[in-house]
Amino acid sequence: MNNLHTSKPFLKWPGGKYRLTNRINKKLGQGKRLVEPFVGSAAVFLNTDYQDYLLADTNQDLINLYLHLQSEGLVFVEYCKTFFTKKNNNEGKYYKFREEFNASTESRLKSALFLYLNRHCYNGLCRYNSKGIFNTPFGRYSRPYFPQNEMLNFFHKAKNAEFICASFSDTIRRITKHDVVYCDPPYVPLSKTANFTDYSAGGFNWKDQIALADWASRLATKGIQVVISNHNTPTTRELYLKAGATMENFKVRRTISCNPDKRNPVGELLAVFG
Ligand SMILES: C[S@@+](CC[C@H](N)C(=O)[O-])C[C@H]1O[C@@H](n2cnc3c(N)ncnc32)[C@H](O)[C@@H]1O
Numbered sequence: 001m002n003n004l005h006t007s008k009p010f011l012k013w014p015g016g017k018y019r020l021t022n023r024i025n026k027k028l029g030q031g032k033r034l035v036e037p038f039v040g041s042a043a044v045f046l047n048t049d050y051q052d053y054l055l056a057d058t059n060q061d062l063i064n065l066y067l068h069l070q071s072e073g074l075v076f077v078e079y080c081k082t083f084f085t086k087k088n089n090n091e092g093k094y095y096k097f098r099e100e101f102n103a104s105t106e107s108r109l110k111s112a113l114f115l116y117l118n119r120h121c122y123n124g125l126c127r128y129n130s131k132g133i134f135n136t137p138f139g140r141y142s143r144p145y146f147p148q149n150e151m152l153n154f155f156h157k158a159k160n161a162e163f164i165c166a167s168f169s170d171t172i173r174r175i176t177k178h179d180v181v182y183c184d185p186p187y188v189p190l191s192k193t194a195n196f197t198d199y200s201a202g203g204f205n206w207k208d209q210i211a212l213a214d215w216a217s218r219l220a221t222k223g224i225q226v227v228i229s230n231h232n233t234p235t236t237r238e239l240y241l242k243a244g245a246t247m248e249n250f251k252v253r254r255t256i257s258c259n260p261d262k263r264n265p266v267g268e269l270l271a272v273f274g
Pocket of ligand 1: 017039044187
């Protein structure tokens with residue numbers, strides 16, 4: 001499904017839902033506030049029209065970047081742009097900036113470097129080791145794109161958004177009866193080798209998927225609608241069916257793999273609770 005009039009996220013993000021926002025929108029009900037416990041690149045936030053938003057993620061670097069953009073707007077965009085030069089697009093500079101990012105405690109600099117790394121690293125992959133060190137290698141792009149318009153668009157939209165660095169279980173505790181909830185957790189792996197759970201140190205395991213489905217089921221009994229995205233596998237179907245959801249299945253072309261042969265359509269599902 002192509003989105004003709006959609007706002008593009010300014011970050012490359014594994015599992016980003018930019019291409020699916022029309023489909024997701026059709027499932028989301030009415031409410032005052034949209035809550036996204038797994039906001040990632042914020043594709044759904046950017047392409048919905050709620051009065052307020054609560055946007056959360058466990059990735060502190062991601063949330064800090066959003067907070068700087070939200071509070072500073074164009075000034076911050078111009079600052080980030082200074083890192084996107086021809087001189088900075090080589091292996092030596094990339095690894096120097098990556099080291100600086102990992103060592104820095106200066107939030108504004110770290111946020112600008114996070115954007116630089118996102119656009120210059122291999123495949124836009126946001127990968128940390130077990131110590132929380134960002135370790136994605138250099139991406140070798142001839143001219144990394146600086147997403148100025150996308151950032152400004154995000155800034156304008158973010159006036160009614162609250163960004164928090166929190167685990168989904170903490171975000172869910174803040175949900176009230178006028179909310180609608182869209183959950184896009186790290187995918188269950190499709191095979192033993194494919195692992196999409198390394199978005200941030202910590203990962204997300206099967207117990208977390210069960211806990212999320214339980215929460216969704218409980219919220220639905222209180223009249224709060226929850227929509228969850230995931231891979232369409234026998235285990236996810238069984239999990240959401242048992243928890244009382246209705247489901248829509250469809251295929252989507254995945255762009256996370258750098259190998260074109262592996263970009264086969266994979267099954268996705270949307271589980272709707274309530
Ligand atoms: C599939 S991505 C979300 C993609 C997003 N919908 C988009 O369009 O870009 C999953 C997100 O969940 C976050 N995450 C992982 N574990 C989490 C947890 N326990 N609680 C909240 N967020 C978590 C990751 O940092 C990642 O950004």
